[in-house]
Amino acid sequence: xxxxxxxxxxxxxxxxxxxxxxxxxxxxxxxxxxxxxxxxxxxxxxxxxxxxxxxxxxxxxxxxxxxxxxxxxxxxxxxxxxxxxxxxxxxxxxxxxxxxxxxxxxxxxxxxxxxxxxxxxxxxxxxxxxxxxxxxxxxxxxxxxxxxxxxxxxxxxxxxxxxxxxxxxxxxxxxxxxxxxxxxxxxxxxxxxxxxxxxxxxxxxxxxxxxxxxxxxxxxxxxxxxxxxxxxxxxxxxxxxxxxxxxxxxxxxxxxxxxxxxxxxxxxxxxxxxxxxxxxxxxxxxxxxxxxxxxxxxxxxxxxxxxxxxxxxxxxxxxx
Numbered sequence: 247x248x249x250x251x252x253x254x255x256x257x258x259x260x261x262x263x264x265x266x267x268x269x270x271x272x273x274x275x276x277x278x279x280x281x282x283x284x285x286x287x288x289x290x291x292x293x294x295x296x297x298x299x300x301x302x303x304x305x306x307x308x309x310x311x312x313x314x315x316x317x318x319x320x321x322x323x324x325x326x327x328x329x330x331x332x333x334x335x336x337x338x339x340x341x342x343x344x345x346x347x348x349x350x351x352x353x354x355x356x357x358x359x360x361x362x363x364x365x366x367x368x369x370x371x372x373x374x375x376x377x378x379x380x381x382x383x384x385x386x387x388x389x390x391x392x393x394x395x396x397x398x399x400x401x402x403x404x405x406x407x408x409x410x411x412x413x414x415x416x417x418x419x420x421x422x423x424x425x426x427x428x429x430x431x432x433x434x435x436x437x438x439x440x441x442x443x444x445x446x447x448x449x450x451x452x453x454x455x456x457x458x459x460x461x462x463x464x465x466x467x468x469x470x471x472x473x474x475x476x477x478x479x480x481x482x483x484x485x486x487x488x489x490x491x492x493x494x495x496x497x498x499x500x501x502x503x504x505x506x507x508x509x510x511x512x513x514x515x516x517x518x519x520x521x522x523x524x525x526x527x528x529x530x531x532x533x534x535x536x537x538x539x540x541x542x543x544x545x546x547x548x549x550x551x552x553x554x555x556x557x558x559x560x561x562x563x564x565x566x
Contacts, residue, residue: 250292250547253528255332256428256456258401260370262295262332264522265547266458267540268533269298273313274306276535281317282324284540289330291544297431297458297531299336299375300360311341312363319365334371334458335360336405338378348378350389357393371429373403383415387424394425403429405460409445416453427455429528434459436468436502436517436563437495451526462521462530464490469514469542470499494566501562505555515546520559523551 252261267288272281285296302314315335322328337356340346345356360369372393374386393399404412404427412430419426430450434442434457442459450457463469467490471480478488489495502513509516514532521530534540551559 250544252294254456255371255401255458255528256403257426257454258371258428258456260332260401260428262456262529263293263547264529265293265518265543266295266297266334266529266531267293267543268460268531269296269314269318270302271314271533271535272298272302272317274303274309278317278320280535282321283537284534285318285321286325286327287537287540288544289325289327291540293544293547294330295332295334295458295529297334297371299339299373300356300363301336301339301341301375304339304341312359315360315363319363323365328366332370333364333366334373334403335364335369336373336375338375347381348374348386348389349381350385353386353389353393357398361398368398368400370400371403372399372401373405373429373431374407374427376406377404377408377411383418384422384424387415387419387422387426391424401425401428403427403431403456403458405431409449412446412455413449413453416449416455429456429458431458431460431531433461434521434527434530435462435464436498436520436559437464437490439563440565447526456528457526458528459521459530462532463514463517464495467495468499468502468517469512470503473499498559498563501559505551505558509549509555511545511549512542515542515549516551516555516559518543518546519549519551520556522547522549523556 255262298314301311303309304311390402432442465486467487472487502516505516506513
């Protein structure tokens with residue numbers, strides 16, 4: 247079997263697999279035993295990129311955040327495979343009370359909590375989960391610089407930043423000799439292209455910022471799991487997929503079905519292969535809650551779509 251070719255993440259020096267395993271499901275829709283099996287299989291397949299956040303999965307009743315990081319930490323302790331993964335997590339989303347934002351004081355508290363939950367000495371990619379207009383970029387980037395200097399973080403990234411704020415942050419880094427955001431997590435997939443492509447894409451390509459899109463499979467819609475309102479009850483995320491069940495979304499799904507049928511693949515694999523082929527994108531983020539889903543992700547990482555297939559998907563997925 248072919249070796250998975252790793253990709254550079256921005257200018258960070260980190261080399262990552264072409265798909266990033268989303269950790270939002272760990273401790274939520276994937277219990278701990280399942281999460282351990284998925285992580286083991288991910289590494290066994292030659293994949294190395296895993297993304298989580300301190301806030302996962304605070305949206306679940308009875309959860310406070312930190313559940314995903316804690317599961318990963320226990321897997322790292324049990325497996326001894328810390329050196330086999332590029333570990334990414336995030337800071338900034340509300341964790342209760344005053345625990346939110348990107349101030350120096352909070353970043354310092356939050357990183358120590360994440361390191362403890364993850365049971366590791368260093369986070370490979372530490373990301374600002376969302377912009378914090380109340381805190382100066384100099385303060386935020388200086389706090390990240392301290393963590394890099396102390397060896398607690400290897401590189402930093404941003405998520406949910408506008409193009410203007412990302413460009414401003416990069417300029418602040420350069421002007422003040424501070425570490426720069428080496429990656430961006432934007433919303434991007436075949437049915438939600440505009441948020442990234444209209445303005446963020448140019449900044450990322452101009453500045454060589456790695457791009458690791460979230461919701462790469464549109465919450466599972468692009469796998470073909472949800473084809474009518476009757477399918478929405480299939481999972482805990484079903485209600486969030488209803489907005490895609492309209493002519494544009496269904497046309498994209500039909501195109502994925504056609505290409506998948508021709509090449510002997512699954513619709514979700516084709517959707518990820520389309521994204522991986524787009525210049526500037528480093529590694530779409532997708533999650534799995536079963537070994538079958540994980541195997542599909544690994545298979546997608548080995549796929550290469552031909553030009554006619556890419557052009558067909560470009561055309562069908564263009565904004566209506």
